[in-house]
Amino acid sequence: MVIALLTDFGDYYPGVMKGVIRRISGAEVVDITHSVKPQNVLEGAFLLYNAYRFFPRDTVFVAVVDPGVGGRRKALAIKTENYWFVCPDNGIAYPSASGDGVVEVYRINEAVSELVGELSSTFHGRDIFAPAGALLKEGRLEERYFSPLTDAIVELDLFDLTISKSGVRAMVVHIDRFGNVVTNVRRELVERASPEGVIFNGLEIPLVERYEDVEVGEPLALIGSFNTLELSIREGDFASEFGVGFGPVSLRWIR
Amino acid sequence: MVIALLTDFGDYYPGVMKGVIRRISGAEVVDITHSVKPQNVLEGAFLLYNAYRFFPRDTVFVAVVDPGVGGRRKALAIKTENYWFVCPDNGIAYPSASGDGVVEVYRINEAVSELVGELSSTFHGRDIFAPAGALLKEGRLEERYFSPLTDAIVELDLFDLTISKSGVRAMVVHIDRFGNVVTNVRRELVERASPEGVIFNGLEIPLVERYEDVEVGEPLALIGSFNTLELSIREGDFASEFGVGFGPVSLRWIR
Amino acid sequence: MVIALLTDFGDYYPGVMKGVIRRISGAEVVDITHSVKPQNVLEGAFLLYNAYRFFPRDTVFVAVVDPGVGGRRKALAIKTENYWFVCPDNGIAYPSASGDGVVEVYRINEAVSELVGELSSTFHGRDIFAPAGALLKEGRLEERYFSPLTDAIVELDLFDLTISKSGVRAMVVHIDRFGNVVTNVRRELVERASPEGVIFNGLEIPLVERYEDVEVGEPLALIGSFNTLELSIREGDFASEFGVGFGPVSLRWIR
Numbered sequence: 021m022v023i024a025l026l027t028d029f030g031d032y033y034p035g036v037m038k039g040v041i042r043r044i045s046g047a048e049v050v051d052i053t054h055s056v057k058p059q060n061v062l063e064g065a066f067l068l069y070n071a072y073r074f075f076p077r078d079t080v081f082v083a084v085v086d087p088g089v090g091g092r093r094k095a096l097a098i099k100t101e102n103y104w105f106v107c108p109d110n111g112i113a114y115p116s117a118s119g120d121g122v123v124e125v126y127r128i129n130e131a132v133s134e135l136v137g138e139l140s141s142t143f144h145g146r147d148i149f150a151p152a153g154a155l156l157k158e159g160r161l162e163e164r165y166f167s168p169l170t171d172a173i174v175e176l177d178l179f180d181l182t183i184s185k186s187g188v189r190a191m192v193v194h195i196d197r198f199g200n201v202v203t204n205v206r207r208e209l210v211e212r213a214s215p216e217g218v219i220f221n222g223l224e225i226p227l228v229e230r231y232e233d234v235e236v237g238e239p240l241a242l243i244g245s246f247n248t249l250e251l252s253i254r255e256g257d258f259a260s261e262f263g264v265g266f267g268p269v270s271l272r273w274i275r
Numbered sequence: 276m277v278i279a280l281l282t283d284f285g286d287y288y289p290g291v292m293k294g295v296i297r298r299i300s301g302a303e304v305v306d307i308t309h310s311v312k313p314q315n316v317l318e319g320a321f322l323l324y325n326a327y328r329f330f331p332r333d334t335v336f337v338a339v340v341d342p343g344v345g346g347r348r349k350a351l352a353i354k355t356e357n358y359w360f361v362c363p364d365n366g367i368a369y370p371s372a373s374g375d376g377v378v379e380v381y382r383i384n385e386a387v388s389e390l391v392g393e394l395s396s397t398f399h400g401r402d403i404f405a406p407a408g409a410l411l412k413e414g415r416l417e418e419r420y421f422s423p424l425t426d427a428i429v430e431l432d433l434f435d436l437t438i439s440k441s442g443v444r445a446m447v448v449h450i451d452r453f454g455n456v457v458t459n460v461r462r463e464l465v466e467r468a469s470p471e472g473v474i475f476n477g478l479e480i481p482l483v484e485r486y487e488d489v490e491v492g493e494p495l496a497l498i499g500s501f502n503t504l505e506l507s508i509r510e511g512d513f514a515s516e517f518g519v520g521f522g523p524v525s526l527r528w529i530r
Numbered sequence: 531m532v533i534a535l536l537t538d539f540g541d542y543y544p545g546v547m548k549g550v551i552r553r554i555s556g557a558e559v560v561d562i563t564h565s566v567k568p569q570n571v572l573e574g575a576f577l578l579y580n581a582y583r584f585f586p587r588d589t590v591f592v593a594v595v596d597p598g599v600g601g602r603r604k605a606l607a608i609k610t611e612n613y614w615f616v617c618p619d620n621g622i623a624y625p626s627a628s629g630d631g632v633v634e635v636y637r638i639n640e641a642v643s644e645l646v647g648e649l650s651s652t653f654h655g656r657d658i659f660a661p662a663g664a665l666l667k668e669g670r671l672e673e674r675y676f677s678p679l680t681d682a683i684v685e686l687d688l689f690d691l692t693i694s695k696s697g698v699r700a701m702v703v704h705i706d707r708f709g710n711v712v713t714n715v716r717r718e719l720v721e722r723a724s725p726e727g728v729i730f731n732g733l734e735i736p737l738v739e740r741y742e743d744v745e746v747g748e749p750l751a752l753i754g755s756f757n758t759l760e761l762s763i764r765e766g767d768f769a770s771e772f773g774v775g776f777g778p779v780s781l782r783w784i785r
Contacts, residue, residue: 022552024545024549028452029452030310030451030452030453031308031309031310031452032307032308032310032322032326032449032451033451035279035281035305035306035307035308035326036307036325036326036329038305038306038329039279039305039307039326039327039329039331039334040329042277042305042331043329043330043331048303048550048558050545050548050549050559051545051548052542052545052546052548052549053541053542053545054529054541055540055542056659058452058453058510058512059510061694062304067542070546071542071546071549072549073647074546074549074550074553074646074656075549075552075553076549076552076553079549079552083553087486087510088487089485089486090484090485090486090487091485091486091487092487111736136329137328138500140499140500141484141485141497142485142486142497142499142500142505143500146329146500147500194542196540196542196543197538197539197540197541197568198354198540198568200652229600229651230600230601230651230652231597231599231600231601231651231652232598232600232601232602242651242652242655244650244652245650245652245653245656245657247650250652255568255569257568258607262482283707284567284707285706285707285708286563286564286565286707287562287563287577287704287706288706290534290536290560290561290562290563290581291562291580291581291584293561293562293583294534294560294562294582294584294585294586294589295584297532297560297585297586298584298585298586301559304560313707313708313767314765322709333691340743340763343742344740344741345739345740345741345742346740346742347742353709391584392583393755395754395755396739396740396741396752397710397741397752397754397755397760398742398754399599401755402755426694505554505744
């Protein structure tokens with residue numbers, strides 16, 4: 021039984037969350053990542069969506085990218101077919117939860133912070149989400165802490181892009197340590213267009229199946245482990261070389 | 276039962292420490308942080324002080340920021356009301372240990388390195404502190420490894436600052452991933468002064484309760500999750516924008 | 531019982547591997563490092579070699595630095611006297627495995643990816659190496675997943691350097707967070723030459739036993755925790771100050 025954490029907190033804050041979790045629960049804690057780009061809910065949602073199904077049944081995911089911390093956004097606990105998702109109501113866990121099948125939605129009450137002994141306005145990871153996750157791991161879905169929610173929650177579409185005959189306007193949703201640029205263009209869309217390559221910023225890039233299909237140092241496009249289109253340089257760093265950041269990106273098909 | 280680690284070691288060295296710990300002890304290891312600014316004992320002490328009380332009873336904290344490694348500083352094991360702290364004698368665990376209530380102090384003998392099979396002059400995290408923490412977790416407070424210490428240990432005051440009517444000369448003790456600048460000015464001091472804001476380097480910054488009280492991109496001051504004064508930009512990076520680093524900082528009150 | 535991970539994957543990808551491992555196995559996962567310089571098999575091999583013996587018997591090491599992912603290089607599981615090593619066949623685990631004593635070598639079949647439900651061409655850490663490690667941890671050395679291998683595997687020599695009377699041409703194999711520059715010049719070689727210092731890029735550096743033997747801010751050479759020669763600045767960052775990167779380095783002895 022695992023509690024899995026995904027945040028934009030970087031270092032230290034997750035360590036404190038683990039202390040809180042261990043005081044309430046015997047659960048093992050697994051870090052998915054704490055390096056989501058600060059405030060980037062879309063990246064957080066995309067990374068969670070591509071991680072959750074690899075975890076065992078009954079995992080409790082605590083996913084916190086939370087620009088609205090301390091404000092009026094709700095704190096949620098979402099029960100799905102196989103998992104629990106604990107998160108702010110900003111869409112971060114929506115693609116994962118709806119992918120697995122939402123069963124019930126609860127609002128987390130601030131009372132959970134009594135178990136921590138603190139309620140700051142800046143660190144609900146520690147004061148709200150960590151104790152809520154630990155309670156659910158222990159099966160303690162208590163009224164004091166969780167209220168059934170019937171209001172709509174925030175929905176987020178990971179694959180919202182503009183498709184034309186000549187190409188696609190998509191989003192860069194993740195850049196990994198190797199400088200691979202991960203987009204939200206899905207395998208199915210690429211297979212339907214069946215191009216031989218893509219044009220990005222005037223650069224012609226071949227679409228290949230594996231890195232070894234081009235020479236070391238050459239750019240390439242492929243369907244990566246997220247099952248979406250990625251831009252890479254074999255044994256190089258595409259993002260640095262071409263100055264690519266997060267956000268919108270235009271790609272034209274080469275046919 | 277948990278062994279919690281806090282160091283300035285960055286990556287890899289903590290992984291080796293975990294190997295050592297697992298050879299001696301069945302304990303689960305939790306990382307608090309390994310990103311303390313290199314050699315910055317004050318930051319290490321501040322972060323440990325703000326983490327320890329969130330951990331379960333009987334946690335063994337191994338805290339190593341150790342510019343004197345290989346030299347004559349002592350290695351300590353401090354038993355407190357609820358915890359053990361294992362650390363070099365440079366003050367890093369002093370605020371935490373005295374906060375929880377010191378019960379007994381031991382000197383760690385170099386003999387613990389026999390359990391590792393190595394005694395380097397540069398990596399006592401592996402050779403001294405990790406095995407000592409694992410022994411204590413197992414309840415093995417053996418004479419061969421631990422000697423009662425009656426000498427004074429190094430004391431460190433986290434909240435040593437200069438207060439005047441017009442403001443305070445304080446320390447930047449931590450900068451987090453979001454660029455929030457964390458000072459050692461405590462909530463009580465701010466409440467006593469009850470300002471409407473602070474002046475930092477000529478910049479007037481309002482004191483607010485939560486990020487949402489200013490517009491996105493605007494600077495703000497608030498009492499953060501450390502219960503001290505922090506300087507931030509809503510959804511921005513104060514430290515980068517204003518070039519703030521660790522060390523002394525002067526703040527004037529706006530009334 | 532531990533599964534220990536060493537990769538150049540940075541953040542996130544290791545979190546997904548842990549999900550896969552936890553679905554197959556009850557093993558605790560310990561991170562050694564995920565910050566090996568991208569594609570740098572030599573650094574990965576050096577770091578693994580200096581970590582493995584500190585882990586308990588029966589640890590399964592999953593070591594993945596894998597520029598050939600998706601290509602024709604084999605995936606290996608190597609049983610040694612005390613451990614298992616799971617890795618691509620590029621030499622990364624060779625020094626460790628031969629150091630501990632190779633008992634049997636197996637090729638990992640792609641069928642292990644059935645347990646993941648994915649087989650990408652870019653992320654065999656998730657699809658091949660993580661499930662293989664988890665299977666071995668569970669003692670499931672099944673024919674469907676593992677085939678005995680009698681072909682030669684790739685050998686890698688960590689200590690391949692050119693020695694002359696006046697000095698040595700060696701490799702920088704690791705640079706740590708403090709800017710310590712770690713070479714592959716072994717203690718025995720230095721002791722045989724018994725110099726008083728080294729000359730690096732025209733800079734004379736004394737060979738000392740511990741950091742405290744020079745003043746703060748001064749450069750020094752010593753035998754570090756890897757039992758090889760390191761170049762450092764006391765409480766400073768040698769690599770940044772002198773612009774040192776990975777790769778070949780020439781050192782002359784001062785006598």
